[in-house]
Amino acid sequence: MSTKYNYKEIEKKWRERWEKEPVNPTHTDKPKYYCLDMFPYPSGNGLHVGHWRGYVLSDVVSRYKILQGYEILHPMGWDAFGLPAENYAIKTGTHPSVATQESIANFKRQVNDIAAIYDWDREINTTDPAYYKWTQWIFVQMFKHGLAYEKEMPLNWCPNCKCVLANEEATNGVCERCGSQVTKKNLRQWMLKITHYAERLLNDLDKLDWPAKVKKMQSDWIGKSYGAEIDFPVDGTDKAIKVYTTRPDTLYGATFMVLAPEHSIVKEITTPEYKDAIDKYVFEASTKSNVSRMTDKEKTGVFTGAYGINPLNGAKTPIWVSDYVLADYGTGAIMCVPAHDDRDFEFAKKFDLPIIQVISKDGKEAEELNEAYTEPGIMINSGEFNGMPSEEAKAKVPDYMEEKGFGKKTINYKLRDWVFSRQRYWGEPIPLIHCEKCGIVPVPEEELPVILPNVESYKPTDTGESPLAAIDEWVNVKCPCCGGPAKRETNTMPQWAGSSWYFLRYCDNHNDKELASKEALKEWMPVDMYVGGIEHAVLHLLYARFYTKFLYDIGVVDFDEPFKKLFNQGMITKDGAKMSKNKGNVVSPDEMVDSYGCDALRMYELFIGPPELDSEWDDNGIDGVYRYLNKLWKFVDEYKDKIIDTTPELERARHKMIYEITNRLEALTLNTVVSGFMEFTNKLIAVSKEAGGVDMASLESLTILLSPFAPHIAEEIWEILGHKESVFRSVWPSYDESKLKEDTVNIAVQLNGRVKANITVAADADKDTVLAAAKEALGNKLTGTIVKEIYVPGRICNIVAK
RNA sequence: GCGGACAUGGCGGAAUUGGCAGACGCGCCGGACUUAGAAUCCGGUUCUUCGGAGUAGGGGUUCAAGUCCCCUUGUCCGCACCA
Numbered sequence: 001m002s003t004k005y006n007y008k009e010i011e012k013k014w015r016e017r018w019e020k021e022p023v024n025p026t027h028t029d030k031p032k033y034y035c036l037d038m039f040p041y042p043s044g045n046g047l048h049v050g051h052w053r054g055y056v057l058s059d060v061v062s063r064y065k066i067l068q069g070y071e072i073l074h075p076m077g078w079d080a081f082g083l084p085a086e087n088y089a090i091k092t093g094t095h096p097s098v099a100t101q102e103s104i105a106n107f108k109r110q111v112n113d114i115a116a117i118y119d120w121d122r123e124i125n126t127t128d129p130a131y132y133k134w135t136q137w138i139f140v141q142m143f144k145h146g147l148a149y150e151k152e153m154p155l156n157w158c159p160n161c162k163c164v165l166a167n168e169e170a171t172n173g174v175c176e177r178c179g180s181q182v183t184k185k186n187l188r189q190w191m192l193k194i195t196h197y198a199e200r201l202l203n204d205l206d207k208l209d210w211p212a213k214v215k216k217m218q219s220d221w222i223g224k225s226y227g228a229e230i231d232f233p234v235d236g237t238d239k240a241i242k243v244y245t246t247r248p249d250t251l252y253g254a255t256f257m258v259l260a261p262e263h264s265i266v267k268e269i270t271t272p273e274y275k276d277a278i279d280k281y282v283f284e285a286s287t288k289s290n291v292s293r294m295t296d297k298e299k300t301g302v303f304t305g306a307y308g309i310n311p312l313n314g315a316k317t318p319i320w321v322s323d324y325v326l327a328d329y330g331t332g333a334i335m336c337v338p339a340h341d342d343r344d345f346e347f348a349k350k351f352d353l354p355i356i357q358v359i360s361k362d363g364k365e366a367e368e369l370n371e372a373y374t375e376p377g378i379m380i381n382s383g384e385f386n387g388m389p390s391e392e393a394k395a396k397v398p399d400y401m402e403e404k405g406f407g408k409k410t411i412n413y414k415l416r417d418w419v420f421s422r423q424r425y426w427g428e429p430i431p432l433i434h435c436e437k438c439g440i441v442p443v444p445e446e447e448l449p450v451i452l453p454n455v456e457s458y459k460p461t462d463t464g465e466s467p468l469a470a471i472d473e474w475v476n477v478k479c480p481c482c483g484g485p486a487k488r489e490t491n492t493m494p495q496w497a498g499s500s501w502y503f504l505r506y507c508d509n510h511n512d513k514e515l516a517s518k519e520a521l522k523e524w525m526p527v528d529m530y531v532g533g534i535e536h537a538v539l540h541l542l543y544a545r546f547y548t549k550f551l552y553d554i555g556v557v558d559f560d561e562p563f564k565k566l567f568n569q570g571m572i573t574k575d576g577a578k579m580s581k582n583k584g585n586v587v588s589p590d591e592m593v594d595s596y597g598c599d600a601l602r603m604y605e606l607f608i609g610p611p612e613l614d615s616e617w618d619d620n621g622i623d624g625v626y627r628y629l630n631k632l633w634k635f636v637d638e639y640k641d642k643i644i645d646t647t648p649e650l651e652r653a654r655h656k657m658i659y660e661i662t663n664r665l666e667a668l669t670l671n672t673v674v675s676g677f678m679e680f681t682n683k684l685i686a687v688s689k690e691a692g693g694v695d696m697a698s699l700e701s702l703t704i705l706l707s708p709f710a711p712h713i714a715e716e717i718w719e720i721l722g723h724k725e726s727v728f729r730s731v732w733p734s735y736d737e738s739k740l741k742e743d744t745v746n747i748a749v750q751l752n753g754r755v756k757a758n759i760t761v762a763a764d765a766d767k768d769t770v771l772a773a774a775k776e777a778l779g780n781k782l783t784g785t786i787v788k789e790i791y792v793p794g795r796i797c798n799i800v801a802k
Numbered sequence: 803g804c805g806g807a808c809a810u811g812g813c814g815g816a817a818u819u820g821g822c823a824g825a826c827g828c829g830c831c832g833g834a835c836u837u838a839g840a841a842u843c844c845g846g847u848u849c850u851u852c853g854g855a856g857u858a859g860g861g862g863u864u865c866a867a868g869u870c871c872c873c874u875u876g877u878c879c880g881c882a883c884c885a
Contacts, residue, residue: 172882216806217880225884245885258885299883329884336885342803343883414884537880607827609814614878618814624827630842663818672816675826682826748822753866755822788865796821800865 005633007597011712015115023063023117023728024072033070034524035062036503038532038540039077042103043084047110048579049587049605049617050572056605057569057670058531059116063708064665067732073524074117075506077124078104082495083161083177086426089458096426096458100127113589115598115711122509126498131505133449134515135497136431138547140442141554143432147193148420150440154262154286155419157185162460163423164189166494167416168539184286187464190421190430190491194546198222198413201545210566211612217537223414228398229331230407232257232308234269235316241265241308244330244412247337248401249393252382253358254335255348257308257319258301261285262327269319271305278302278321285323299324299347311406313383322347330412338372345372358382359390418543420494423466425458427492435479435486444480466490499540500547503527503562521557530563533571541566567668570614587617599710600626606709607674628678629713635685636699636717644693653680653687654698655739661705662735677706696721701733749774750798756781767791774799
């Protein structure tokens, strides 16, 4: 009597069973494995099949580790501060926390459909005061250690979000969140000294098992460069301008200088004759948006009327102002060597400035340079350095300068400090108090958390003030230091604050004495496997590393990198585009689960393509894995009563299957694991048919191997095979190398590199035997004299004849 | 502009890392079952003038190249005047 594969019944049954008997027993003395998903922002739109991909992947890894004898930490939580809930509040008046709670409930229901083994007792929510108490506590520690400071400067301002953005949030001159063009606004904001950690953030990348691409992006973002700072005295004054250059070897070729429009010395050195032109240019530069400053490649600039003196040869170099020099990199001033720098060359051509060649490929000066020569070469026109290779001069010139006292070697980074305050409502209040007498005082730790108060209007203002500034009774407090009248800081933290340390909280989420106990952190951290999208390559992942290093330095944690291994799953696209409600190309997992079952959807999410690449959703694709599960079910149903002793054939097939599946799983090529299941199940069915039955070991091994992927059907089959305990109480099967070998092997016979025949020989046949058989197989195709004979055991043999 | 990744049937993709290209699946074609359809099962499916040709195009290294090297083209990603 055969039964049909009823996924609805099976999945319901096992979901209930797992409720009662968790698959992952906790508080054991097993070795620990921490497998973490990037926690989601619980949006009102819910999940689509793209979200599933990473969650299924991490769940497969977690279940695999359980079968390997680990106790795992596989938690889920909510990164719930953020603009959508706030914008919704502005529109409807609903408090963001209400909308957030609803979204979380919906998300959680959908996440549960994945059947991942999340431990909901460890659930966290960044908007929960019990959680953000510690987000604020970390900030207070940073403040106390001088890593948080206030600064007024031109900042990235998103006119749509009406708040400032960190550098990392404004790449390409557009807002990372909403895509609006970012403008500059001069504002006083809270900064975090992430640059203090630049060197360690760069060096420690070496320790990490992360995709090369992400490491490269972080290292480029940090942007370390070696160079020199050189003082150019301003002619006729006692002032000097410090420039930064990575090419000190070209110092003799410096024919002019350029200052950033924002450079403070501009006003001081500009001569009366040029004052109007400079004022106008500086003003225009200040109103120019990031974008136009970036896209207007045509060089602009104005002469200040002043000259600098090249400290090496005393040459007079006119000082210009141009917006192609950035105020916040290096010293905001450069020496210009048009002969050897593309930008300087362009500027010199446009404003007819002299060009002096100081490096040449062959040691001879070119008649005329049509473009800058930026390669290394031989020094010319450079006094005592003439004839020296420029790479050598790069080191010698700074040495000489240091000796003479007008310059020194130095290092620069592109990384900027982190603009940390936001002028919005739905974020953690920055726990500081401004007192006229005592200055800025942190909220005492025992008074944390500073609860986000209710406001009448959530609307952001255009002034750069948070809506919290309007609540007098909240803003006005007593100074914790002197007891006098004081005001609260009204800015909130960026959304990244809560996610920069959440992985620590999962280890000990109910702790109200510290962010997590030392023991819990020691037990679980660092994260063994971190799964998430690539979009956080330089945002969250850099911030989290920074936080971890800081907490390490103050002794809160005893590791300085949070994530040992990182895996970036690709996107799932539909019609070639990322799924979104606007485009109307969202595929809902709810419907898929309903028509094919959770197991089939889990397997298809992996089968769809290499997990690290983007893959296009194919509505028919899931049919393939669904048919596979049906086939497997039918096979078990038919053969469960035809159990026989194992045969050499069955045994070899089983070991091969375990070997292949295990290796592919270790390599995380999960698409090939799924195809492997299909391949080996087909093989097993064929062999069983031949043998008139199947051995128990084969069925059991297959079931265990499959269980991380399709846990429900695996449990059901495991039970059918006579087991009382969950399949996850069993052990990942092992293979025996010696059992993998076939008795005979098929060898392709090539003549001059082309396959001409196939022979079957004993697996351990020696070269001569195989070659003799090969020649026989070639027969009269083999003519001429044999010049070479190659035999690769078990694969191929090639006879080269002339 | 600079840097990086990639390019394999109608489609998604395999290929033990230099060793029989196209595994596995989708789709399609044919057959069985059926009054019929759906579902299911079985067979076929790179092209071909049946000699061969073939992994974007061209060259090279090698007994042997999808895989290594050089050039070209195309697609995607990152950075955006960082001196």
